[in-house]
Amino acid sequence: MINVITELSKYVILTLMIVYTFHCFYMVWRQDEEEKRELLHQQLTMIFFIDFTAFLVIYLKSMDFRVILFYIEMMIFFAAIQILYRIIYQNASLLLLNNMCMLLSVGFIMLCRLSLPSATKQLLIVAAGSAVSLVIPVMIRKMKFLKDLTWAYAGIGIVLLAAVLVLASTSYGAKLSLMGIQPSEVIKITFVFFMASLLCTKVDFRKVVLATIVAVIHVGILVLSRDLGSAVIFFVTYLVLIYVATRNPSYLFLGLGGGCVGSVIAYHLFGHVRQRVSAWKDPMAVYQNEGYQIVQSLFAIGTGGWFGMGLCQGSPEKIPVVKNDFIFSAICEELGGIFAICLILVCTSFFLMIVTIALKIRNPFYKLIALGLGTEYAFQVFLTIGGATKFIPMTGVTLPLVSYGGSSVMCTILMLAIIQGLYILREDEDEQIETQRKETIERRGKRATPERKRNRQTP
Structure with a gap:
């Protein structure tokens, strides 16, 4: 009976995920606010049934009562964050909030299936990060001086990265964390704020040089620490923001050329890089x-096929570091390739929403922040999934909101809170423009009224 439930559950979960993904894109084209609200409520219902079905299967397979307790705690968290956002920020993007909850749900399901203690720890970190994130949007709205802290952002980033390089111990071939915290995740935010603050006003060659120097220092320290994934993310974010701020394609091509040269140099200097390239080119040749x-990872993806083995039916634990770098492979094995494609599309929807927010913001500082954070998110997703599927060499970064990792999930939640703040700012700008338009119409109407009276009185 349990096997029948497990087999049926994967089709139920897959169907709900497909419909949820369709809603993510369908709502972009709809203008009817009432219909959007209904679709958002339907999305929450689908998240609930996906979680209920998945945790029911995990419990039936493990018969561990702690799974039920975790499920209850998780649902309390989701209910709290949904209610609090609706109360505190009535202009917040609920689709952005729903997508965050969906990705967190997928992560909790897989972590609970792989390691319940890790899932419990992740939930505590997510709850703490979400509590902090509730004050971020109002800070973005009120703290107008943030664009004036240009060199403070640069100094914080360089000092923290240098501390990691000097003091951190090596883990999996790289220096990543201090006292259990990975500073590079926090510095992703400060780096974007530095670039946005420097480039938000008139951009000349001097500013481009200064931005390049600071970016080279950040990326250089990360390369020396062998945190190659973060180094690539910082470099790509730098290129995107320079191009957006200057609209000069020559900077983009020069940057890409410099990145290619740097990659070749890193390949010859670091054995760690050569090992990852060798594993990418022909992993079977260096299988041992x-x-x-x-x-x-490839075995797991191939074994899952289109529809997956079903929760607790595969062997994802055979993949080293599966909770962190290769959770996408575990998802493919047990939930299927179609589910994994839907997950990628939800992440894509996330990115497109951020870009849309950025394009509609008029303030150049906030526009660059949104684009920078969106680029970091999208490229991290690309690196993680590309590495797990052998599309590119593995870089050792986590899948945002899904993989296990305290610093990563905490900072991603804070990044999304910043995006929510920018979305609310955009709504405020729209309301202000609409108010000014109505006042202009009223003033014109008042001026026109006496003129019409005089015209009637003239014989």
């Missing part, structure tokens, strides 16, 4: 060593 991880 550096290729083992990617081979197991």
Whole structure:
């Protein structure tokens, strides 16, 4: 009976995920606010049934009562964050909030299936990050001096990265964390704020040089620390913001050329880089060593097929570091390739929403922040999924909101809170423009009224 429930559950979860994904894109084209609200409520219902079905299967397979307790705690958290956002920020983007809850749900399902203690720890970190994030939007609205802290952002980033390089111990071939915290995740935010603050006013060659110097220092320290994934994310974000601020394609091409040269130099200087490239080129040739991880990932993806093995039916634990770098492979194995494609589309919807918000914001400082944070999010998703599927060499970054990792999930939630603040700012700008338009019409109407009276009185 349990096997029947497990087999049916994967089709129920898959169907709900497909419909949820369709709603993410369908709402972009709809203008009817009442219909949007109804679709948002339907999305919450689908998240609830996906979680209920998945955790029911995990409990039936494990018969561990702690799974039920975790499920209750998780649902309380989701209910709290949905209610609080609706009370505190009535102009917030509920689709952005729903997508965050969906990605967190997928992560909690897989973490609970792989390691319940890790899932419990992740939930505590997510709850703490969400509590902090509730004050971020109002800070974005009220703290107008943020654009004036240009060199404070640069200094914080460089000092923290240098501390990691000097003091951190090596883990999986790279220096990543201090006292259990990965500063590069926080510096993703400060780096975007630095670039936006420097480039939000008139951009000349001097500012481009200053931005390049600071970016080279950030990326250089990360390369020396062998945190290659973060180094690539910082570099791509730098290129995007320079191009958007200057509209000069020559800077983009020069940057890409410099990045290619830097990659070749890193390949020859660092054995760590050569190992990852070797595992990417032919993982079966080095299966017993550096290729083992990617081979197991490909086996898991292939085993899952289109519809997956079903929760608790696969063997994702055979993939090293599956909770962090290769959780996408575990999702493919147990929930299926179609579910994984829907997950990618939800992440794509996330990115497109951020870009849409950025394009509608008139303040150049906030516009660059939105584009920078959106670029970091999208490229991190690309690096994680690309590495797990052997599309690119593995870079060792996590899938935002889904993978296990306290610093990563905390900072991603804070990034999304900043985006919510920018979305609310955009709504405020629209309301202000509409108010000014109505006042202008009223003033014109008042001036026109005496003129019409005089015209009637003239014989």
